Amino acid sequence: MNPWKNEKFTSESLEAIDRKFLPGTGQEVQFIINELGAEIGSSLLDIGCGAGRHSIELAKAGFVVTGIDISPKMLSEARKRAVEHKIKLTLLEGDILSLSELLNSNVEGFDGAICICESGLGTLGWQKDLSVLRKIHSSLNYGGKLILTTYNGLKKYRGDRIRAKSFDYLQGLVHWQLPDDWYDDHDHGEKLKDIQRVYIPAELKMLCEIAGFNFVEILGCKPGEFKRQPLEPDDIEMMIICTKTKK
Numbered sequence: 250m251n252p253w254k255n256e257k258f259t260s261e262s263l264e265a266i267d268r269k270f271l272p273g274t275g276q277e278v279q280f281i282i283n284e285l286g287a288e289i290g291s292s293l294l295d296i297g298c299g300a301g302r303h304s305i306e307l308a309k310a311g312f313v314v315t316g317i318d319i320s321p322k323m324l325s326e327a328r329k330r331a332v333e334h335k336i337k338l339t340l341l342e343g344d345i346l347s348l349s350e351l352l353n354s355n356v357e358g359f360d361g362a363i364c365i366c367e368s369g370l371g372t373l374g375w376q377k378d379l380s381v382l383r384k385i386h387s388s389l390n391y392g393g394k395l396i397l398t399t400y401n402g403l404k405k406y407r408g409d410r411i412r413a414k415s416f417d418y419l420q421g422l423v424h425w426q427l428p429d430d431w432y433d434d435h436d437h438g439e440k441l442k443d444i445q446r447v448y449i450p451a452e453l454k455m456l457c458e459i460a461g462f463n464f465v466e467i468l469g470c471k472p473g474e475f476k477r478q479p480l481e482p483d484d485i486e487m488m489i490i491c492t493k494t495k496k
């Protein structure tokens with residue numbers, strides 16, 4: 250089961266995101282706007298939008314934003330916050346694996362897309378991640394860019410997790426340890442699993458290129474301090490910026 254469908258996991262995670270990352274969101278969005286280079290009023294896709302921290306700021310800046318998320322709780326929080334900020338968002342509930350189906354009946358042709366803070370990609374395994382990247386690519390207009398931030402595999406391959414055996418380095422899978430009481434009682438006691446596929450930079454660059462993107466750049470990524478900076482091996486996250494071009 251995707252952990253984001255679990256009430257307890259989502260509440261604890263949202264509380265942590267609000268505390269650690271919400272204050273830096275304005276800076277991140279300014280960087281995103283500059284890098285996407287999309288005109289005010291154009292349409293943007295926020296994949297794994299969560300409680301809408303980027304969607305809301307982008308809408309406030311004048312963009313038309315569609316957010317997609319698998320978690321009903323995150324989306325209901327996003328709806329509430331959109332009302333508080335007096336802005337309009339299109340919010341779709343579903344798995345990013347079904348991106349094309351979710352979008353077909355709604356909107357198409359985005360001028361840019363973001364997927365910030367491990368929002369879906371990586372939880373799916375590389376074959377599914379590739380299929381999602383292809384779908385993002387086909388949902389973009391020519392010239393549209395994707396900005397993606399996710400874990401930097403270089404750190405995991407060097408870190409304590411290998412010694413602690415919580416990183417399966419043959420498959421690139423991190424097994425996050427969740428508190429024992431985070432069981433989903435409604436799911437026949439199935440233990441909640443949070444397993445994440447992490448990528449070394451060259452792997453993710455390759456996936457983006459196979460998906461059809463060009464000019465794939467890998468940068469360092471620090472929450473609240475987005476800027477063009479080289480990726481360091483010890484950075485927790487990395488940033489990918491890539492473009493859909495005509496060829």
Ligand SMILES: C[S@@+](CC[C@H](N)C(=O)[O-])C[C@H]1O[C@@H](n2cnc3c(N)ncnc32)[C@H](O)[C@@H]1O
Pocket residue numbers: 251253266296297298299300301302303317318319320323343344345346364365366367368369370372
């Ligand atoms: C760490 S949160 C980040 C949320 C938001 N992007 C932010 O930066 O505040 C990850 C989000 O990705 C969503 N997510 C995870 N797997 C997903 C999937 N397969 N499809 C759609 N959303 C997913 C979760 O529900 C959650 O809201």
